Amino acid sequence: MPEQQPLDSYSQIVTGVAAELTRKVASLRVPQPGPGSRGGPGRGGESLGSGVVFTGDGFLLTNAHVVGGATSGTAAFADGSTTPFRVVGADPLSDLAVLRASGATPPPAELGEADELVVGQLVVAVGNPLGLAGSVTAGVVSALGRSLPTRSAGAGRLIEDVIQTDAALNPGNSGGALADSHARVVGINTAVAGVGLGLAVPVNATTRGIISALMRHGKVRRAYLGLVSVPAPLPAMLAGRVGRPTGLRVAEVVPGAPADRAGLRAGDLLVSAGGHPVSAAQDLQRLMFAEAIGQPMAITVMRNGALVDVIAEPSELVSA
Numbered sequence: 001m002p003e004q005q006p007l008d009s010y011s012q013i014v015t016g017v018a019a020e021l022t023r024k025v026a027s028l029r030v031p032q033p034g035p036g037s038r039g040g041p042g043r044g045g046e047s048l049g050s051g052v053v054f055t056g057d058g059f060l061l062t063n064a065h066v067v068g069g070a071t072s073g074t075a076a077f078a079d080g081s082t083t084p085f086r087v088v089g090a091d092p093l094s095d096l097a098v099l100r101a102s103g104a105t106p107p108p109a110e111l112g113e114a115d116e117l118v119v120g121q122l123v124v125a126v127g128n129p130l131g132l133a134g135s136v137t138a139g140v141v142s143a144l145g146r147s148l149p150t151r152s153a154g155a156g157r158l159i160e161d162v163i164q165t166d167a168a169l170n171p172g173n174s175g176g177a178l179a180d181s182h183a184r185v186v187g188i189n190t191a192v193a194g195v196g197l198g199l200a201v202p203v204n205a206t207t208r209g210i211i212s213a214l215m216r217h218g219k220v221r222r223a224y225l226g227l228v229s230v231p232a233p234l235p236a237m238l239a240g241r242v243g244r245p246t247g248l249r250v251a252e253v254v255p256g257a258p259a260d261r262a263g264l265r266a267g268d269l270l271v272s273a274g275g276h277p278v279s280a281a282q283d284l285q286r287l288m289f290a291e292a293i294g295q296p297m298a299i300t301v302m303r304n305g306a307l308v309d310v311i312a313e314p315s316e317l318v319s320a
Helices: 009-024 205-217 236-242 281-285
Strands: 025-031 046-053 059-062 072-076 082-091 096-101 122-127 135-150 157-165 177-179 185-194 197-202 227-233 246-253 269-273 297-303 306-312
Touching: 009 025, 009 046, 009 122, 009 135, 009 177, 046 185, 072 096, 082 205, 096 205, 122 157, 122 185, 135 197, 135 281, 157 185, 157 281, 197 205, 227 281, 246 281, 269 281
Parallel strands: none
Antiparallel strands: 025 046, 025 072, 046 059, 059 096, 072 082, 082 096, 122 135, 122 177, 135 157, 135 227, 157 197, 177 185, 185 197, 227 246, 246 269, 269 297, 297 306
16 A cells, blocks of 8 residues: 555645635525516526625625525525525625625634735635535636626626636635635635636725625615726836836727716726826726716826827716
8 A cells, every 4th residue: 555645735725725614605595586586487586606704793795696686595504504694785896795694604704815916826716506515626816907897687797806716616606705825715706707717806905895885884886987907018108107017908898888988998008097097907996986976087098109188977886
């Protein structure tokens, strides 16, 4: 018999994260409202996903698309316990929702800081799809600061500042935890974008503000420009002038959105917005809260080698 080898360092990290978080991630069953939802043809159906306990008094984080239009549901944990929950609030733009369990929950997971992630860093995705007592996959951060569209329910929405990872995800993992090697939750898994590609909403200063607003008020008043952007290098001369190497390349402008009405175009390179430099999606996202709604916002872009100033007036994001 060959001598049994201990787990290698990679396996030790993954198994440690799994042991710490699996019991803190719930399987969610969320009855959806709809015509005939009391039974029979046309019933609203049921949404399935995962949720992460993040406070000691029963608050859970999940995706807005998991809860949909529901107001309540049931959470089941790896130890076999279940508890009803109510939906405290949801924010479609960040795809985050906060739930409050009415019964006992496991100890909370520790929230980390996604802004400290680097490309190539090990991350572990922990979900609880279909109540299967935990689903764990591992991979690396493959991109940061992405701003990507979602077409959920036919409505054009933008999920900004997402973490892209190659940790394999299944639909039931939506709302589960993306953790670093210390089992700190740095993201909430939000979608399966394609083969070998997963996305997660980051846990950072911006999303902590969103979570706090949902806990206090049940909603977040969000400003909306309607553009998809990715970080891109600034030309050397401009980079030297502004003292930073990157801006935001406009990849898509949503037709009829404030960015479109202001004259922004795909290919524009955003340099500043509202008097603030923008070099990552979160820089723009931090400006998109209640105080920006309906207010003129000066935006400077580089277009065809020249700096162009436009004035956009962000509108309020209205749920579909």
